[in-house]
Amino acid sequence: MDLEALTVDAFNQLGIDTRRVDAADHGSNLVVDPAGLALPIRMTWRSLVTDDVAERLLADAPYSDVPLLVIANRVTETARTLLTQRGSGYLDLRGRLALRTDRVLIDAPIEPLTERAGRSTxxxxxxxxxxxxxxxxxxxxxxxxxxxxxxxxxxxxxxxxxxxxxxxxxxxxxxxxxxxxxxxxxxxxxWPTKRAHLASLPAPGDASVIRPLRLGLDTAGVEPGWALSDSAAASAYGAPVAFRSDQILDFFVPDQSILRRATTLLGTAPSNRHARATVRVAPVPAAVQNRIDTDTNPFEWPLAHPLFVALDLAQDTGRGREILDIWTPDERWTRVW
CATH class of the missing domain: 1.10.10.10 (Winged helix-like DNA-binding domain superfamily/Winged helix DNA-binding domain)
Incomplete structure (x- = not known):
């Protein structure tokens, strides 16, 4: 990806001239020239910029007198605020350009650039x-x-x-x-989140569904099978989440044929409210291959690895991410969130 070309194009949309400079010149890549101010800026690329990412980028900046402009597919609201409050800026390819220094204040919508930039991630x-x-x-x-x-x-x-x-x-x-x-x-x-809602749960003791649905109840760690995820699995791992016995169970299944078979044998529910369980094809094969059963697991189902459980929790930007902030699995697994 040509970061300079993207940035020049973004500023040009606002009628602001820019010119390229030698990167060795105080660490700058471009000079932004609104009203003749000739402000040098440094650029860096990240696919996603959260407040943690913004903090690290600002802390690692080698030239404190040259503003940093972060180009990204997405910049979160908190990261946007952090960057502009600290005398820097961002180019969110979804359609926003901002730069704030003691001499310049720019914060404006631009034409979304994601399609022209392509999938850079x-x-x-x-x-x-x-x-x-x-x-x-x-x-x-x-x-x-x-x-x-x-x-x-x-x-x-x-x-x-x-x-x-x-x-x-x-x-x-x-x-x-x-x-x-x-x-x-x-x-x-x-991380994909689309689920099929099941009207009933498969009974672990029912031979008529165990084989066709490839539940794999006794083959965790040996063969692929159904893997319990999301809040139920998080509670089984000791995460600070309350899970009631009447709540919906969420499963990864090995492939699309099993998902179709499950909806045929167990029926579909019109919504999450009426469902007993949800199923989706595992986003990656490891989610159903690396299943885990612990001595403290209160469920009849093998659990998805904590990584995949955490990725599911991360989809809830409210309570799910609060849980991840304070959940560290035991020493068998490394916390990566």
């Missing part, structure tokens, strides 16, 4: 989610391209391209290891 497709979640499952373990390609069943060239994009976006380091929470929250932005 590696996480837009299923392969990207598979690579990213594999890294998050063992964040401190350096991964070789061919090793990871064999593990997830993708070509080495595809994995190499995705890793390169993740490194470019600052989401992993040169050894393909994960530090911080930025990769998790970027994955959460692309």
């Amino acid at each position: 590696a996480l837009a497709g299923r392969a990207g989610l598979e690579v990213a979640t594999a890294l998050l499952l063992r964040p401190e373990h350096p991964v070789a391209v061919r090793e990871l390609a064999r593990e997830i069943g993708r070509s080495p060239s595809t994995v190499s391209d995705i890793l390169a994009a993740l490194r470019r976006d600052g989401l992993i380091d040169t050894h393909n290891t994960v530090s911080g929470t930025e990769l998790f929250w970027n994955v959460a932005e692309y």
Whole structure:
């Protein structure tokens, strides 16, 4: 992605001249010239900018006298406020440009640039989610391209391209290891949530559904099967979430054929309010392959790995994210959120 071209285009939409400069000149990439003020700025790219990401970018800025402009597919409201309050700015490709210094105040809508920029993130497709979640499952373990390609069943060239994009976006380091929470929250932005609502739950003792629905109740960690996720699984892991016995259970299932079979055998509910359970095809195969059953699990169902449970909780920007703020799973798993 040509960050300079995107930024020049954005300022030009507002009738503000810009010119490129040598990056060695006080760390600047561009000079923004509203009314002849000739303000140098530095640019950096992130796919998603949260307040945590903004804080790190501002703290790591090597030239405090040159404002930072962060270009991103999305900048959250809190990150927008933080950047502008600290004498910097952002270009949100969904259609907003802001820059605030002691000499310049710009905050205006622009034409959305996302379509022209294309999908710059590696996480837009299923392969990207598979690579990213594999890294998050063992964040401190350096991964070789061919090793990871064999593990997830993708070509080495595809994995190499995705890793390169993740490194470019600052989401992993040169050894393909994960530090911080930025990769998790970027994955959460692309985590699929569409569910089918079931009118009834499969009975674990009913042989007529165990085999056709491939529940896999006794094969956790050995074979793919249904994996309990979201609030129920979070409560089983000891997260600070209350779960009532009459609440809906949310499951990942291995493939689309099982989902169709489940809706046929168990019936569909018209809405979440009338459902006994929800099912969806696992966004990545690991969600139904790495199922876990613990001694303290109060449910009859194997649990999805804490990573996938956390990604589900992250979809609730209110209570779900509050839970993640204070939930740390036990020492068997590394907290990446």
